[in-house]
Amino acid sequence: MIRRNFLALLASLALCPPAAHADQAPDQAAMPVIGFLNSGSPAAFGNLVAAFRQGLGDQGYAEGSTLRIDYRWAQGRYTDLDGMAAELVRNRVSLIAATGGVVSAKAALKATTSIPVVFVVGFDPVGLGLVKSLNQPGGNATGVSIFTTELIAKRVELLYDLSPGISTVAILVNPKAVVTDIEIQETIAAIQRSGRKLLTLNANNESEIDAAFALAAEQKAGGLIVSADPYFTSRRAQIVALAARHAIPAIYPLRQYADAGGLVSYGPNLEHAYRDAGIYAGRILKGASPKTLPVALPTTFNLVINLKAAKAQGLKVSPLLLAIANDVIE
Numbered sequence: 001m002i003r004r005n006f007l008a009l010l011a012s013l014a015l016c017p018p019a020a021h022a023d024q025a026p027d028q029a030a031m032p033v034i035g036f037l038n039s040g041s042p043a044a045f046g047n048l049v050a051a052f053r054q055g056l057g058d059q060g061y062a063e064g065s066t067l068r069i070d071y072r073w074a075q076g077r078y079t080d081l082d083g084m085a086a087e088l089v090r091n092r093v094s095l096i097a098a099t100g101g102v103v104s105a106k107a108a109l110k111a112t113t114s115i116p117v118v119f120v121v122g123f124d125p126v127g128l129g130l131v132k133s134l135n136q137p138g139g140n141a142t143g144v145s146i147f148t149t150e151l152i153a154k155r156v157e158l159l160y161d162l163s164p165g166i167s168t169v170a171i172l173v174n175p176k177a178v179v180t181d182i183e184i185q186e187t188i189a190a191i192q193r194s195g196r197k198l199l200t201l202n203a204n205n206e207s208e209i210d211a212a213f214a215l216a217a218e219q220k221a222g223g224l225i226v227s228a229d230p231y232f233t234s235r236r237a238q239i240v241a242l243a244a245r246h247a248i249p250a251i252y253p254l255r256q257y258a259d260a261g262g263l264v265s266y267g268p269n270l271e272h273a274y275r276d277a278g279i280y281a282g283r284i285l286k287g288a289s290p291k292t293l294p295v296a297l298p299t300t301f302n303l304v305i306n307l308k309a310a311k312a313q314g315l316k317v318s319p320l321l322l323a324i325a326n327d328v329i330e
Contacts, residue, residue: 032095032285033068035088037108039100041075044234051271052097055278059286067094067285074100076204076231078176081107089115095281098143099274101230102178105130109141116290118281119143120273122228122253123179124150125295134295142290144276146268146298148228148253149179149186155251155266156190158303159223162264162315163249166222170199170248172212172239174229183227209235213242221248228253228267236260240309247313258304258329263313268298302326 036052038045053063061067070093072084085107088096098108098119105119109130117140125131125145132138134145160166171187173180188198199221201212216224224243226232232239233256240262243250251264258265276296284290303321306329310317322328 031067033070033091033093034281034285035085035091035093035096036069036071037081037085037088037096037098037100037104038072039074039076039078039081039104039230040234041073042071044236045100048099048270048274051274052099052278052281055275055280056282058275058279059282061282061285074104076234078103078231082110085111095284097277097281098141099277102128102130103230105141105143106178109139113140115140116284117141117143118277118284118290120146120277122146122148123182128178131295134297136292137295138291140290142293142295143280144273144296146270146273148267149182151253151267151301152183152186152225153190155225155253156187158264158266158321159225159249159251160194161318161321162251162310163223166196166249168197168199168219168221169223169225170201170216170219170221171225171227172201172203172209172232173227174204174231175202176204177227177229177231180227180229187225204231206235206238209238210242213246213248216248217246224248224250226250226252226257233257236262244309244312249313249315255302255304255327258306258309261306261309263306263309263315265304266301268301273298304329 063069074080081103089111095116096108098104098117102121102123105121108117119141120143126133130141169191173183184200191198199219201216203209203212226239233254236257237260240257240260249263252262253267254270255265280293303325304327305317305325
C-alpha cells in the first residue's frame with residue numbers, strides 16, 4: 001500500500017513542470033542586464049539614451065524583451081558615481097555602459113576589473129588610463145572617444161572669425177572635472193600665438209554659471225569657449241540664455257547647444273557616438289571581448305551656425321563660414 005502511494009507520488013511529480021520563481025518569470029531571469037551609469041540627468045540625455053537603445057537594436061536586443069537596463073543618474077553630482085558604480089557591480093550586471101564623460105568611465109573601472117565596460121568619453125582614453133591602446137584596449141573596457149579636446153584650437157579659430165577684434169578669450173570649465181587642466185592648456189596653446197588673454201571661468205552649479213557670465217561681462221571677454229563637460233550639456237539652456245543676455249559670442253562643443261539657440265557649435269555627432277556604444281554593448285553581450293574591440297572614433301565633425309542668434313547679437317557671419325557649415329539654423 002505504501003509502495004503504491006509512493007510510486008503514484010513520483011508519477012505526479014514527473015508530470016508537473018517546475019514552478020517559476022515567485023518574483024521573476026524565467027525569461028526575465030535569463031535576460032542580460034546593462035547597468036547604465038551617467039553623470040547627468042534623464043531629461044538632458046533622453047535623446048542619447050534613445051540612440052544607445054537603437055545601437056542595441058542593431059544587434060538584436062530590445063529593452064524589456066531581450067534585456068533589461070538598470071539606470072543610475074548622478075544629476076551632476078560627480079561624487080555619487082563611485083557609489084552608483086559599486087551598486088551596479090553588487091547587482092551583478094552583465095555590462096556597464098559608462099556614459100556622460102570621463103568621470104563615469106573612471107567610476108566604472110574603479111568598481112570592477114572583470115565586468116565589461118563600454119564608455120563614451122570626449123578625451124583621449126589612452127592618456128587618461130582607460131585603455132592600453134586604441135586598437136587593443138587590453139582590459140575590460142572599450143567604447144567611443146569623441147576627442148572634443150583636440151577640437152579646441154579649431155573652435156578658437158571660429159571665434160576669431162566671428163569676432164575679429166577679440167582681445168580676451170574666456171573658457172567655461174568645471175573645476176571638478178577630470179580633464180579641466182587639459183582643456184585649459186589646449187586653449188592656452190591655441191591663443192598664445194595671437195597675443196590674446198585667457199580668462200578662466202569656473203562653475204559646477206547653476207549659481208556659479210550665473211556668476212561666471214557676470215565675470216566674463218565685467219572683464220569684457222570678447223568670446224567664450226564652453227567646455228565639453230557633460231554637466232554643461234545638461235545646463236545648455238541656461239548657458240545659451242546667459243551668452244545671449246550678456247552678448248558674448250560663444251562656441252560650443254556639441255550641436256545640442258546650437259539647437260537650443262546657441263551661436264555656433266563645432267564637434268562630433270553625439271547621437272552617433274551613443275549608437276556606436278549601443279552596438280558595442282550588443283556585440284559584447286554576444287560574446288565579443290572588450291580587450292580586442294578597438295575604441296571607436298568619430299569620422300566627421302559638424303559645424304552648425306545659428307543665424308538667428310548671430311543677428312540678435314549683431315554679428316555678421318562671413319560667407320565663407322556659411323559655405324562650409326554643415327547646417328545653418330535660420
